[in-house]
Amino acid sequence: MTDIEQLKERMKDLWALGDYPEVAKRFVPAAEALVAAAGIGPGDRVLDVAAGDGNVAVAAAATGAHVTASDFAPSLVAAGRERTSALGLDVRWDQADVEALPYADGTFDAVTSAFGLMFAPRPEVAAAEAFRVVRPGGVVGLAAWTPDGFTGQITELMSEYLPVPMGTAHPIDWGIEATVRRRLAPHCDGLAVTRGAITWEFPSIDDTLAWQEANFGALVAARRALGDRYAELRARFAELVAEWNRGDGGDVRLPAAYLIVVARRDR
Template identity: 45%
Template sequence: MTDDYINFKQTAKDSFEAGDYAPMAARLAGAAEELVAACGAGPGLHVLDVGAGTGNAAVAAARAGARATAADLTPAMVRAGRERTRAEGLPVDWDEADIEDLPYAEGTFDRVLAVFTANFAPRPRTAAAEMLRVLRPGGVLGLANWTPTGFAAAMSRALADLGPAPEACDDFSSPFLWGDEKELTALLGAAVEPVRLERRQLVWHFPSAGALWEELERDGGPAAARESMPEQEYARIREAALAVVAGHAETAGDGIAVTNEYLLAVVRRTA
């Protein structure tokens, strides 16, 4: 592993340690619930929520009667997720684990779910191979990922200077290619057969563009970078982000609505 790779992993951990992920987790919960339903996670099935954050997919799977395990790279997410599921009385097992090096035996799970997390992996082919390795033959992999042309991708470009990008590898030029049907199918390879590939939307409501930015500031990247970045540079990035919001938002009542497109992908491991 190169120093750049190690630094990227540590920066990812630090950004989530610094931020308050709860508001964003709430905004993503609907997509996790849809994915759990689309994958048929329920009684008698062992489900892994990888890159779980605070456990949206694991919570939905446990509520559906499945045996749920949640794994996340960041200790803060594991602590918060464990507290959440304990408070809700849900029997979810929690592990600190990297999507590129999962600590489970081959074929452990009947369902493997990743909700807006696979795109954080700097080695996409490794991440895909690991998710399929721990999935039993005939099991289902469910993914939700932002599309390359949506709001999240545009915002990511605006925020690119807030921290180091992962080194280029695997010939996968953009993390948002996880949200492209053709690219995702090629990435997962011949070991799977598509069950469902469908573009969906999450609509987020905010009082204003400024309120959206304030939530982003609390949610990791901006929170971690603000302390070390020159004020003028940080202001430039903020203005670029607000311009992205202006290009995607619509007036909704007394506030704004931002539509965020994602790809819901359900595939079956065939070998």
């Protein structure tokens, strides 16, 4: 196994910790916004990569598109398959790395990823793969957390403490428009950029931390690995929650900004 393959095996384990499907429930509006921005509709052949348990797959399939979803974590593929089948949606699920997709060139009308491809350790390789499997004239649509929001800042914080990176050194670089334009420029003529935000809501700061410690896989991984140093991370996490909290009267409302980019593959 090469070094990068070994690294990805460890990354997979990290993403499988906690309860990602519980976390993903909060990201549904962003998945729906991505599907709308990418113009996905009936009959489109869509691939969602780093799909988690299928937020985008569900939203795309609901339009009447033919959807394939893939993720490198087997437990999330299983969770996604169960979810879409319980909803009666005909979604094909594959275990796959975004940097080595098991599909022929030009197979799909649209390739999407919400908060997924942004974590691939080699951004240029992941971008090239997405454009390889979309047909000429098809679209690649990506959603990524931006640095000016709670989730982006938490992603940055976690990268200081994790025993294995979640993805690149700075996944939120995918949320910086100029960086995304530069990364996608070799594959497309131009791209459309929109911005959105979801709000994480909790009854209190204590509830926020308890919920994150139960469900957020990166925090679970850090807690296991850090020993006494976990208290420092927890305190910094709590500081970020307090800094970003827009709730009044004890409740917590955390704005998590994201960028959506839709790029059409050169013909």
